[in-house]
Amino acid sequence: MNGSLRRVWGLVYRHLALYRRSLPRLIELMYWPILQMVVWGFITAYLAGVQDNLGSVAAGVLLGGVLLWEGALRSQMGFSVSFLEEIWSRNLGHIFVSPLRPGELVAGLAAMAVLRTMIGVIPAMLLAWFLYSFNIFALGPLLVAFFAALIIMGWAVALGVTALILRYGAGAETLAWSVLFGITPFAAVFYPVSILPAWLQPVALALPAAHIFEGMRAALTQGEIAWGHLGAAYLLDAAWIAAMGWVFMSQFQAARVKGALLNIGE
């Protein structure tokens, strides 16, 4: 293992060791995705009872939306909360004076985001199959493509949140839980972009999530692969990662100039 990979692994190992010793943390990872899936599962069951021909469509669109959106939410929170864990344990000083480069810190947090997302969302997906006979795995490789794009979007948002924590200290930590919920109305998770007012549609289409969910609806309701939306999602992911990466690095450097790394926990 080369030095850079080893340092990234060191950071990942630190969090894996933490989770190994903390059952409440593990349960918390699975709690919200399962709860969301159960609630939306009952809603789709209710809709299916109200109008038969809408039921199966609603089930696919709503449950698929819930499960995939949880991917983005858990990815963003996984990244941001892993960074906050270092602040809460007052360990950040040791991390920043080690040879761990900022890019390696980001890679370690991104890897933890993927692991936390898998632990949180896969049980919910399996439970949706068991409880509501909704098999999101039927999307096959497309599911991986959608899920990966949303995880990358979660990283981009988390980079922005982490930059704000570097800028404003731990006082900005509530953003780690709330920021992506604020994007939900524009992400077209449960309805098409065309439902939004015309002036809001460009905002939605600037988000990778809107393209992913348009693609998911095309796949679930028409059996089509919307390559245009999939490509747009990945291009937007790249643009958002580049932009938020720049914001993160700028704030990291600004924190080194202002001395914010010395009292970031306050």
Add this chain to the structure above:
Amino acid sequence: MSQALIVENLVKSYTAGRAPAVDGLSFAMPMGATYGLLGGNGAGKTTTIAMLLGLLVPSSGRIAALGHDMAKDRFAALARMNFSSPYIALPHRLSVAENLRVYGHLYNVRNAEARIAELARDLQLEDLLDRPAGQLSAGQKTRVALAKALINRPELLLLDEPTASLDPDTGDWVRTWLERYRAQTGCAILLASHNMAEVERLCDHVLMLKQGRVVDEGSPAELVERFGRGDLEEVFLDIARGTRAEAAQ
């Protein structure tokens, strides 16, 4: 003798228009030496250490650690340095061994498990390796923090209050251990401490800071003699209270 640390005209201003926290600090510390950074609260010690570790960017001036310019090549220097402070914790829920393993990876230590076993033997941590770091006593935590600081066999060690809150016996044990470690490895140590007896015992050279400037320096014995005082604590009080001129007369 090669220099572990070269600091030239180091200045740090946090706010324009206010007095700098560090104002024109210069010194050179050779390999194998132990230097003390002394001063009252707000004298600039923490700011200086933060700049030496790359946590803080100086407003001006230059730092070369182990031959690496900290402005351009800080990660190469950081791989050969380490730091310990009682004010920065290790993750409490991780065991001692897990904590040391994390830093073994971060510092890319070859054969990290053997190094952890060696440090555990040297620092009497063998029975603590499986204990969560948060359940240790202050003395045990200090020994674990030292193990973390030595995991990469640093050539330059920065210690902030290494014996703060320790009982006299444990404090003496840590000081003896540091003396032996320096003698065996030739490591350079920069020590910030408010314990003057500790500084007199460990340091070859002391930098007295006040309002971000070096107001006096020399070996502890030289400073005591120059001020006509009985020990370094009295010298410190003279400098802190501004009674140096009277004392020197």
